[in-house]
Amino acid sequence: MATYTAWVTDPDSANEGVYTFDARDDLFDQTAMRIVSTFMEDVDETVFPAHDIDYEVNAAIKHGPHKVVTAMGSFLSETGPGVPFTLYIAARGTRD
Numbered sequence: 001m002a003t004y005t006a007w008v009t010d011p012d013s014a015n016e017g018v019y020t021f022d023a024r025d026d027l028f029d030q031t032a033m034r035i036v037s038t039f040m041e042d043v044d045e046t047v048f049p050a051h052d053i054d055y056e057v058n059a060a061i062k063h064g065p066h067k068v069v070t071a072m073g074s075f076l077s078e079t080g081p082g083v084p085f086t087l088y089i090a091a092r093g094t095r096d
Contacts, residue, residue: 001025003092006039010075010085019043020092028067028091032060035069039089056082067091 001022008017021042027035036057044053057073069089074082 002027004039005090005092007088008085010083012083019047021046028062028069032062032069032071033057035062035089036060036071036087039087055085 002025003020003022004027006019006021008019009015019039019042021039023038023042027038030038040053040055054076055073056076057071059073060069060071062069067090069087071087071089072085073087074084076082
């Protein structure tokens, strides 16, 4: 297992959420969408276990040898419009 870091920004909070999560060592051998899904599953289980996270991704790009993924999308809500987000995922130590 390896440790990864994710940064999430959204206009509602105007803040940056920084999360670490563990995933398989070869995570960055996967597609950008699978990397995003792995992070979202971890957040759903460990950060917000009482609430299901529903989201859509409009774009996800893996930045080659840098082991960084950038994604844009929306967190969806049953009660209103989705909240747009920007997400960066990197191998631990990329930003430290």
